Structures are given as C-alpha cells and as structure tokens.
Amino acid sequence: MTGVSYRWSVASRVAAAVFGGYGLTSAATVLLSLILPLSKANAVATASMLSFALYTLVIIWAFSARSATRAWVWIVGTTAMLGALCYVIERGAT
C-alpha cells in the first residue's frame, strides 16, 4: 500500500473501531438489558457494567479484521441485526 492509502485505511479502521464499535456495543448492551432474566433496573445496570468488556473486544476485533472495509461491513451489519432484535423484543414486550 502506498503512504496515503495506508493512512486512509488506518483512519477508516480507527473510525470503525471507535464510533462503529461504540454503536455496536450500545446495541448489544440494550439487547442484553432486554433479555437478561433480572428485573428491569438490574438488567440495565448489569448489561451496562459489562459493556466495557464488550467494547474492548469489538475494538480489538475491528483492528484484526483483514481490511478496514471488512471491519465497517461487519460492524454496521451486526449493529443493524442487534438493533432489529432489540426492536422485535421491545415490540413483543408491549
């Protein structure tokens, strides 16, 4: 890779890991808070306290992906899937 495209791919990957990763972690945390067999407040607190471990794993995963584009595709895809699951569960619950 040339210098410029290398730098772009690093910047893209950093953005995927930091912002995409935060979105993915948020979606996963919400999903976990909805499915944990605890009272609502306790499920929310448990899921939120675990979220930082998840965020760490997501960032490491984004950096070990074969390319920045792949990292983006996987992160956006997974976030959308988790978001859809959250939506379905929320709809089902009410």
Next chain:
Amino acid sequence: MKESFRQCMAWLHTWTGLIAGWVMFFVFVTGTAGYFQVEIGRWMRPEVPMRVAQVFADKGPLVEVALNRLEQVAPLAASWSITLPHYSIVSRDWQGLSIRWEEMPPAHSKRGASGSEQLDPITGAVITPARPRATAGGFGLYLMHYQLRYLHTDVAIRIVGVCAMLMLLAIVTGVITHKKIFKEFFTLRFGKGARSWLDAHTVIAVLGLPFFLVITYTGLSSSFLDLMPAAVNVSYGAGEPGRQAFLDEYLPRDMHRLAIARPTLPLVPLIQQAELEWGGGRVRMLSIEHLEEERPQVILHRVQGGNVDHDDAPHMRFDASTGERLASSPPDHLTRKTERVLMALHEGRFADTWTRWLYFVSGVLGCGLIGTGLVLWIVKRRRQHLATSNARVWESVGLRLVERLNVGTIAGLPLAIAAYFWANRLLSVELANRASREFDALFAVWLLAFCYAFLRPLHRAWIELLWAVCVAFALLPVINALTTSRHLAGSLAQGDWVMAGVDITLWALALAFGLIALKVQRRLTPGKAAASGSRVSADVERNGA
C-alpha cells in the same frame, strides 16, 4: 494493514498508550494520592487537633444526652440518629458522640432539611467544630482524578472515560503483544537502553496487572450512566429524566416516613443485646425512624469493616415501643451488591492500613507503568528517526512535542503536586477563595514546568525538573515545622501517626525523586554517556536540538 494479529495488537498498544498516557498519568497520580485523602486532609488542616480514643463502658448517659439534644433541636423529625464513640475504618479516625436529624420533608419533597452536631459525651454541650484553614485537602486531589479541574464535570468524566477506555485497551493489547510476558518478567536487563525501558515497563505491568485491570475497569463501569447510557435511554427514556427514573427504580426506595417521637423504651438493653453479638463497643450508630405501615423502629448499626462491601455492615431492628427484635431489612439485589463491591475495590475504602499501603504502592506502579510506556515510545522512535536521515519534518516535530510533553508531565506533575502542598502551608489563612487558590498554585506550577520543558535543552529539563521535585518534597516537612505547631518531632512524640506519616512519606518521595534524578543525570550527561558505547538510549534521548 498489519501483517499478523500480534503486530496489529502491538500497534494498537503503542497508540492507545500514547494518546491516553498523559491524561492517565494525571489520573493515576491524583487517584493514588486519593488513597490517602483522609491523611492528606488532616495534614492540610493542622488547626484540627488529633482525636483521641474515647471509650465508654456505660452507654446510658451518652444516649440520654443525645436524645435530650435531639428532642430540643429537632422535635418534629423524620429520623434521628446517634453516633456512639468508636473507631471508624472509613474516616480512619476516632469518632466522638454526635447526632444527626432529618426534619419532616415539606409537601411534594422526599427529603427534609437535615443537620448534625458533635456533643460532649459527659455534659451534652454542643461542641463547636474547629475552624481550620479553607482547603480541599486530599479529597480535592481525589476528586480531580475523575473531575479534572476548570472543566464542567460532565465534560471531564467523558474525557477521563475515553482515556480510561484507551488504557483498558492498552492493557489488554499489551498482554496479547507480550505473550511471553511472565517469562520476560525474569529477564530484567539494566543499563541496556531501550531494552531496559521495555523490561521495566514489563516488570511493572506484570507486578500490577490485576490492579491495573481492576482499577481501570471499575473506574469505567462505575460511570456507566455517563459513558454507556444506551440501555438506560432505551428502557427509561433519554436525558436526565430517564436517568432519574432508572435510579429511582434501581436504588432502594425511601418509603413514606412519619414523624418520630422519643422512644419510651430504655435503649441501653438493646445496645447490650447487639454488643453480645458483635462485641463490646461495636455499635456504631442508633437510628430511630417510623416508616408508613410499620411500627416505629430503633435500628442499631455495627461498626464498618471486615468485608469489602463496607457499606453493608450488619444491623439490628427493634420495635421502638416494645423492644421486640424485628427482621433485618432484606439484603440488596446481587447486581447492586456487585456494583458496590466494584466501587469499593476501586476506592479501597474497606482497606486497613497495610492494604491501603498496598493500594498506594500499586497506584505508584501504575504511574510508573504509564511513565515508562511514554518514555519507551520516544526511545524507540528516536532511534528509528536517527537511522533514517530523510525523515519528514512533521515526524520530527511530533517527536519533539512528545518528548517535551513527557518531561512536563512526568517530572512537572509531581512538582505541581508538591506546589499544592506548599500553597496549603504558605497561602494566607484569611485569603478569599483559599481552597481554589491552592489548586491554582498547582496548575500554575505545572504550566511553568511545561514552559520550562519546552525552553530548556531536553536533558537539562529532565535533570533540573526532577531535582526540583526532590527539593520541593524534601522541604515540605521543614515548611510544615516552620509554619505550624505540628512538626514531625512533635507528631512522633504525640503518637500522631497520620501527621508524622505524611511528613515521612513526603521525605520518602523526595528520596525517590532524588534517586531518579541521579540516575537520569548519570545517563544523560554527555561526557559519561559517550564513554559507554552500549548506551544507545543515552545518546538517543539526549537533546536532539
């Protein structure tokens, strides 16, 4: 991007470490000082005399004077409590007899006005508290480790949160990078330039790994409302209303309370009953309250300590009119208990003296971990930079910037902390906004240290600032002796280990910085370094300008 997973993790380790390094150094230094916030606070308020043990076998007269005063000062109250003389592990001090009350809340309000007083245990007279100099003390240092200073708390917590997240990443990727980390632990090579820095970094990392992981993670998880509010937002709504709705449901709710009256029952037999179970002098507090749909109650609380979850000390409930023992309130949910334990592990409030020192030493190791990491970044890059003659201009500007910021942070911040202690002793006691001025002194000196680091030749800046830190700490016990009556010899004679301990620790810090300064001076002085060809880092680190 990078060839292998481990190389990629090494890259991540390097850059997360660098970006978070300076802020986390500040967080670790102030947080580590925070483990001794009570002790530093007492040193910084020399007007408050040392408290002495008060032991009363007969609690009857104490309870009597306390109830008399409560009836007089808060006749229409939602709760009364009486703290009996005891030694508290949380405030690390002897507590005298004191009372606290909460008036009936006004309509549409959950809490009423509250107040407290210290009482003379014999006469029952209200003790006017000592009026020490205005200072934020050690608590101020502790607060800065997550609230920083001159910034809105919401902003500061997010800055520290982002840096703590980078630190967590740096820790995890560091372990992945050095998969032979425990083996390398036994190969400490001194005087070998970059290798030595790496070895020092590795040794510290291995020694303190559980502490670093726990401290960083618990720091993050305890701020989840600010840092990861997604689940709260979805389940309870966005913003402050959602947050409040969550907390109302999550934390034990206050039931509606009725006005209380002085119990007709003698309370001493209840105390005796509790002491039979907990041991003599182990009743910390009695409180009297009347929850709606229940009978008026007297609740006895044991002194804290003996478990990590120190807030969860045992209690006993009695009917305030018949003296009948009632069931204890149900234990908190496991989630809440877990959260409290995580917080307790972070803050170390449960710790006895030796555990507290272990916390302090671990915190110092954390500062060392970050410091060696920051220096290592420079040492490695300088060598590469010198090897390639056609390096770009901005790369060399970046290197210069990082090495100056390193000096200003690693040597400058300790100097600024020393300045905070100096300001405490030297600023006029009558000065307006005195507590804020102490912080201003800290940051003014830090700013000067940064200027110094940028203006002096690099190796001179390192050596001179480190010596300045040494001298600044060494003089503090002297200044204490000159400006107050609480000098070291007096403290030792009086058996005041808190005042003496802070003085001695300041000298120990001076000694440590003196040794570091001496070591750095030997390595960075041009004549001596040139004599040894193997000292790559010495040549490398020496001022490139």
